[in-house]
Amino acid sequence: MIKGNPLLEPFDTAPFMKIKTEHYKPAIEEAIKEAKEDIRKITASNEPPTFENTVEALEFAGEQLDRITSIFFNINSAETNDEIQKLAQEISPVLTDFKNDIIQDPELFRKVKEVYKQKDSLNLNVEQSTLLDKKYKMFKRNGANLDPEKKQELRDLDKKLAALSLNFGENVLAETNKYELHITREEDLDGLPKGVRTAARMLAKEKNKEGWIFNLHYPSYIPFMKYAKNRELRKELAIAFGAKGFHGDKLDNRENVLQIVKLRHKKANLLGYPTYAHFKLEERMAETPEKVNSFMEELLDKAKPAAENEFKELEDFAKDLDKLDQLQKWDAAYYSEKLKQKLFDLDDEQLKPYFELNNVINGVFIVAEKLYGLKFKQVFEVEVYHPEVTTYLVTDENDNEIALFYADFHPREGKRGGAWMTSYKSQYHQHDKNERPHISIVCNFTKPTDEEPSLLTFNEVTTLFHEFGHALHGMLANTIYPSISGTNVFWDFVELPSQVLENWCYEKDALKLFAKHYETGEVIPDELIEKIKDSATFHEGMATLRQLSFGMLDMSWHSKDPSGITDVKAHEDKVFEPTQLFPEVKENCMSTSFSHIFQGGYAAGYYSYKWAEVLDADAFEFFTENGIFDRETAKKFRDTILSQGGTEHPLTLYKRFRGKEAAPEALLRRAGLLPKK
Numbered sequence: 001m002i003k004g005n006p007l008l009e010p011f012d013t014a015p016f017m018k019i020k021t022e023h024y025k026p027a028i029e030e031a032i033k034e035a036k037e038d039i040r041k042i043t044a045s046n047e048p049p050t051f052e053n054t055v056e057a058l059e060f061a062g063e064q065l066d067r068i069t070s071i072f073f074n075i076n077s078a079e080t081n082d083e084i085q086k087l088a089q090e091i092s093p094v095l096t097d098f099k100n101d102i103i104q105d106p107e108l109f110r111k112v113k114e115v116y117k118q119k120d121s122l123n124l125n126v127e128q129s130t131l132l133d134k135k136y137k138m139f140k141r142n143g144a145n146l147d148p149e150k151k152q153e154l155r156d157l158d159k160k161l162a163a164l165s166l167n168f169g170e171n172v173l174a175e176t177n178k179y180e181l182h183i184t185r186e187e188d189l190d191g192l193p194k195g196v197r198t199a200a201r202m203l204a205k206e207k208n209k210e211g212w213i214f215n216l217h218y219p220s221y222i223p224f225m226k227y228a229k230n231r232e233l234r235k236e237l238a239i240a241f242g243a244k245g246f247h248g249d250k251l252d253n254r255e256n257v258l259q260i261v262k263l264r265h266k267k268a269n270l271l272g273y274p275t276y277a278h279f280k281l282e283e284r285m286a287e288t289p290e291k292v293n294s295f296m297e298e299l300l301d302k303a304k305p306a307a308e309n310e311f312k313e314l315e316d317f318a319k320d321l322d323k324l325d326q327l328q329k330w331d332a333a334y335y336s337e338k339l340k341q342k343l344f345d346l347d348d349e350q351l352k353p354y355f356e357l358n359n360v361i362n363g364v365f366i367v368a369e370k371l372y373g374l375k376f377k378q379v380f381e382v383e384v385y386h387p388e389v390t391t392y393l394v395t396d397e398n399d400n401e402i403a404l405f406y407a408d409f410h411p412r413e414g415k416r417g418g419a420w421m422t423s424y425k426s427q428y429h430q431h432d433k434n435e436r437p438h439i440s441i442v443c444n445f446t447k448p449t450d451e452e453p454s455l456l457t458f459n460e461v462t463t464l465f466h467e468f469g470h471a472l473h474g475m476l477a478n479t480i481y482p483s484i485s486g487t488n489v490f491w492d493f494v495e496l497p498s499q500v501l502e503n504w505c506y507e508k509d510a511l512k513l514f515a516k517h518y519e520t521g522e523v524i525p526d527e528l529i530e531k532i533k534d535s536a537t538f539h540e541g542m543a544t545l546r547q548l549s550f551g552m553l554d555m556s557w558h559s560k561d562p563s564g565i566t567d568v569k570a571h572e573d574k575v576f577e578p579t580q581l582f583p584e585v586k587e588n589c590m591s592t593s594f595s596h597i598f599q600g601g602y603a604a605g606y607y608s609y610k611w612a613e614v615l616d617a618d619a620f621e622f623f624t625e626n627g628i629f630d631r632e633t634a635k636k637f638r639d640t641i642l643s644q645g646g647t648e649h650p651l652t653l654y655k656r657f658r659g660k661e662a663a664p665e666a667l668l669r670r671a672g673l674l675p676k677k
Helices: 021-044 051-059 063-078 082-103 106-117 126-140 148-178 194-206 218-227 231-242 254-270 276-281 289-322 329-344 348-354 357-372 458-475 495-506 508-514 526-534 540-558 568-579 608-626 631-642 650-658 664-670
Strands: 181-183 212-214 375-379 390-395 401-408 420-425 428-430 433-435 438-442
Touching: 021 051, 021 063, 021 082, 021 106, 051 106, 051 126, 063 082, 063 420, 063 438, 082 148, 106 126, 148 254, 181 231, 194 212, 194 218, 212 218, 218 231, 218 329, 231 329, 254 276, 254 540, 254 568, 276 289, 276 540, 289 329, 289 540, 289 568, 289 608, 348 458, 348 526, 357 375, 357 458, 357 495, 357 508, 357 631, 401 458, 420 458, 438 458, 458 495, 458 631, 495 508, 495 608, 495 631, 508 526, 540 568, 540 608, 608 631, 608 650, 608 664, 631 650
Parallel strands: 401 438
Antiparallel strands: 181 212, 375 390, 390 401, 420 438, 428 433
């Protein structure tokens, strides 16, 4: 053991305040040695292989390594710097090698296979049976049956892919951070709400500049696109946003994209699959690329006529209002917001005073208490990686510890864009103890200014509920094994708990609990709630088309042989044709900053947002039958979905909750594409 390294001392909560950058690499190297020793004990044993001494032992091998790497890679997403990024490039191939050492260990695979062959006679419970299946497939799907030469080829591919993915993400972050729109004339701010101007002025002040600065982080970018009258500046900002990784310089991601998809395809072929999508979807609810493409085509058929009508209405509105000849992408948010105001007498600026960040956090806590009996108490003794991070102890109605919850809400230069849930410690049972999880959500919400607290847009409110839904999936886990605990489920099932919770944002009984004016304390009026509900399906056809276009782009990269693709932009333009409404922008390219599929885990999986929407719309209809806070329905959802993780096939879990398979009609009804019941 290396002394003085906090990551190698025993710890329960991550020792953030004590960790220095130089601690990570030696800690990971030492933890790999310990994990290898755990594996050696399994393979060197002379006892006949059993579920306990092989499969279960393998599950808990390298526990410390899992904890350390989760801390490191979470920091690389939420609070990174050049040094951390350089370290990630060094550490990733080392971890890839270690993973491949395990997967390609012939003696270890022999023992797992021997246990697997006896599966039917071992009298395993459901969770043990799932774990055995998972471990056996882990070897089989990662080259354990390959000859030595092909095993080495697979190792090399995995290392290259890990490095390319990291490089892709670093380029996107660098592109996001380097751009700024510096405004010095006050008339160029016309249309922008006061809070948006104040935030831009504060950003300029932080950079020691006069005037106002807007950047590509969502809390700055979205309001500018939505409210700024100056069309040329909207165009400049929109093109900058859409051109990340597409400038032909050292941050250009086109070669990364082509290399990643070609190497993924090569990997799939090496493992005996026709394409990377076939490889990935084998472990998904959707099962095959054909099923995914058919699912998206069906939704496209339903959504496209509605989207085209919405686009025509928007085009006519912009023409009438400002004599606009041609509606462009940088006009979409601006005129949509104006049309929404006209149709529903509603805009974000009316709503924001009722959604002060602390009130919304309190609101999501109250919803969790009413549904699942959870209580949240802020704690101050837990170490955090940045002063903006808050921590909460989560307990049940009997004061039993359920989880530790970290929350990190505002954009920073060292934080990647978007919002996500992650964990620092999984839930599992070991040595007669139920180890409780440490769960985190990371967002990029509107920052407070020197004049106003953090006031969220309604979209940010739904994002908070979404990520908190993921967090509940992690917090309420109650399984034996960490690798099938919490959000360790099929990728097209993981969005069900997050997306279903968003529904509460539209319900009067939920909103009245927390949507209070930050200055007067007035509860949000019924009239505004009605407008929120009435406008919920506004431009839903266009929004569905947009999501489908991303899913189709993802599948186009991963469900065919990409070796003939040489021009990323030309390929993308062709894929977007069936969903295209706006004129194409030659300076922009989606793929070069499509982090979900080239950096995150959504490759051949972006369709899962829509897939899970079918589940969540169907599940929420079940909640509404007995009232949205019905404890019995909530208990059933907790017992059959949230607590079960990946212990059984998701379809089995869902049918146990709902009594039937999810009906797509529920989603189409909610989206206004079919009549309500």
